[in-house]
Amino acid sequence: MRTKGLLIVVSGPSGAGKGTICKELLNRRDDINISVSATTREPRNGEKHGVNYFFLGRDEFESGIEKDAFLEHATVYNNLYGTPKDYVMEKVNAGEDVLLEIDIQGALQVKERYPEGVFIFILPPSYEELRKRIIGRGSETEESLKTRFSSAYDEIKLVNHYDYFIINDEVDKATDLMVSIIVAERNRVMGNVEEIMRTFKKEEKGC
Amino acid sequence: MRTKGLLIVVSGPSGAGKGTICKELLNRRDDINISVSATTREPRNGEKHGVNYFFLGRDEFESGIEKDAFLEHATVYNNLYGTPKDYVMEKVNAGEDVLLEIDIQGALQVKERYPEGVFIFILPPSYEELRKRIIGRGSETEESLKTRFSSAYDEIKLVNHYDYFIINDEVDKATDLMVSIIVAERNRVMGNVEEIMRTFKKEEKGC
Numbered sequence: 001m002r003t004k005g006l007l008i009v010v011s012g013p014s015g016a017g018k019g020t021i022c023k024e025l026l027n028r029r030d031d032i033n034i035s036v037s038a039t040t041r042e043p044r045n046g047e048k049h050g051v052n053y054f055f056l057g058r059d060e061f062e063s064g065i066e067k068d069a070f071l072e073h074a075t076v077y078n079n080l081y082g083t084p085k086d087y088v089m090e091k092v093n094a095g096e097d098v099l100l101e102i103d104i105q106g107a108l109q110v111k112e113r114y115p116e117g118v119f120i121f122i123l124p125p126s127y128e129e130l131r132k133r134i135i136g137r138g139s140e141t142e143e144s145l146k147t148r149f150s151s152a153y154d155e156i157k158l159v160n161h162y163d164y165f166i167i168n169d170e171v172d173k174a175t176d177l178m179v180s181i182i183v184a185e186r187n188r189v190m191g192n193v194e195e196i197m198r199t200f201k202k203e204e205k206g207c
Numbered sequence: 208m209r210t211k212g213l214l215i216v217v218s219g220p221s222g223a224g225k226g227t228i229c230k231e232l233l234n235r236r237d238d239i240n241i242s243v244s245a246t247t248r249e250p251r252n253g254e255k256h257g258v259n260y261f262f263l264g265r266d267e268f269e270s271g272i273e274k275d276a277f278l279e280h281a282t283v284y285n286n287l288y289g290t291p292k293d294y295v296m297e298k299v300n301a302g303e304d305v306l307l308e309i310d311i312q313g314a315l316q317v318k319e320r321y322p323e324g325v326f327i328f329i330l331p332p333s334y335e336e337l338r339k340r341i342i343g344r345g346s347e348t349e350e351s352l353k354t355r356f357s358s359a360y361d362e363i364k365l366v367n368h369y370d371y372f373i374i375n376d377e378v379d380k381a382t383d384l385m386v387s388i389i390v391a392e393r394n395r396v397m398g399n400v401e402e403i404m405r406t407f408k409k410e411e412k413g414c
Contacts, residue, residue: 121396127407156407160400164391177394184371184391187384189328193367200334200363 012122015134041079072109121162219329222341248286279316328369
């Protein structure tokens with residue numbers, strides 16, 4: 001019935017668990033595509049172009065930015081990362097759903113370019129829990145822990161730019177909820193009226 | 208987390224099966240209230256005021272209309288029927304979800320008064336199936352069958368005033384979808400930002 005797929009944008013403060021939920025979602029459903037990012041960093045062992053990333057030269061990436069070829073992009077440790085607009089929109093226009101797991105700043109950039117996306121904000125159950133999770137990773141320095149904690153409030157405030165929130169108390173429940181949101185969004189009237197009216201053409205009126 | 212409940216308005220062409228889906232939904236979930244209508248018709252055997260209907264005198268009902276006390280109202284066979292606004296809104300404002308199963312004209316009246324509602328349109332899988340279902344009821348005269356069939360197209364066109372559509376192919380699947388829509392709508396950011404920010408107050412920022 002659907003003509004267009006969904007662009008599902010998932011983000012939230014770091015430590016909220018968006019990565020775990022997205023992984024679980026992709027495990028459960030093979031009808032959802034994960035977006036492949038572009039980057040200027042070197043491929044690591046075993047990484048494949050077009051699978052893990054689109055590996056681009058810096059010139060190529062920068063000319064892409066000028067041509068508005070990215071739904072969002074950012075610089076991380078001197079490397080450029082971005083979401084290729086054509087790659088994502090080709091799938092969406094073909095009726096496929098694409099999942100984009102990105103940070104909040106990236107999500108807001110996507111929203112400017114494609115407000116019809118479904119914007120989902122993952123929240124931790126509490127600051128206490130967020131703290132435990134970030135410390136639990138063990139990969140943070142004392143300094144970066146402080147930065148993360150102190151930015152949590154400012155990040156959570158940005159929830160008002162999103163369509164849905166999910167409190168990630170248990171991964172299974174949070175994933176159930178994500179599935180419900182996707183299933184519901186697939187049944188939105190907006191964007192599907194023409195298709196519905198094609199199914200119920202006037203010719204058949206007399207039935 | 209939620210401050211306000213949902214007003215879930217379900218309608219669609221007659222024969223699409225909205226009644227069956229709503230019954231199945233209420234069987235499954237005890238966290239959804241069905242709205243009680245007001246009417247000027249006489250109570251039948253065993254019907255209770257405030258349970259089956261609010262039985263009102265004609266004067267009372269008409270003065271209610273003047274005071275805009277109904278979310279929608281209509282005249283059927285010389286009797287007035289309507290949805291009492293206070294009854295519904297008290298529940299919604301207390302955080303409870305209320306289900307309203309009404310015809311399309313009624314739903315459009317509700318939308319004018321409460322556009323924040325969740326408007327769901329039930330569709331048959333095809334005109335052919337719609338026809339079978341209406342004939343299957345056996346309760347229609349030849350004349351009323353013709354009227355129903357010929358109004359189906361005009362009714363289905365009104366889907367564009369709704370938020371969601373559900374194709375009622377199998378009752379169980381259609382009810383699953385209705386549950387997904389309700390669960391998703393409960394997690395909309397709009398209307399819940401204050402509550403979210405209360406959970407994540409700035410005081411805890413340092414955590």
